[in-house]
Amino acid sequence: MDAKHVFDYHDFLNRVMGDEELAKCILQEFMSVVDEHTDKLRLAVDSQDHEAVRQVSHMIKGESGNISASSLYECAYEIEKSAKNRDGQQEQQLLPALLDAVETLKKKVGKLLD
Numbered sequence: 648m649d650a651k652h653v654f655d656y657h658d659f660l661n662r663v664m665g666d667e668e669l670a671k672c673i674l675q676e677f678m679s680v681v682d683e684h685t686d687k688l689r690l691a692v693d694s695q696d697h698e699a700v701r702q703v704s705h706m707i708k709g710e711s712g713n714i715s716a717s718s719l720y721e722c723a724y725e726i727e728k729s730a731k732n733r734d735g736q737q738e739q740q741l742l743p744a745l746l747d748a749v750e751t752l753k754k755k756v757g758k759l760l761d
Contacts, residue, residue, distance in 0.1 A: 701730035
């Protein structure tokens with residue numbers, strides 16, 4: 648997967664009008680909440696709470712879109728669609744890809760914030 652698909656810092660920087668301090672602040676906030684959100688998503692998928700899956704995946708989709716993290720955005724979008732269709736099996740199948748996308752993104756963002 649190409650690096651820009653994981654996280655396009657230049658696109659994100661354009662979204663915040665070149666303000667690197669603001670960009671880093673937003674990324675730090677993302678890093679502080681992403682694990683909590685993935686934990687909630689995992690629990691919702693495991694308990695087949697489709698409405699909670701839809702809500703949390705929608706939140707992750709928005710957050711990842713805001714920071715130009717395309718691969719995570721796409722994974723969250725697919726899970727959100729599955730939840731709308733109440734397809735617990737599909738949610739289970741898609742969850743590992745989302746969790747991998749989060750871990751890959753955290754590594755890239757972590758290097759930027761160090």
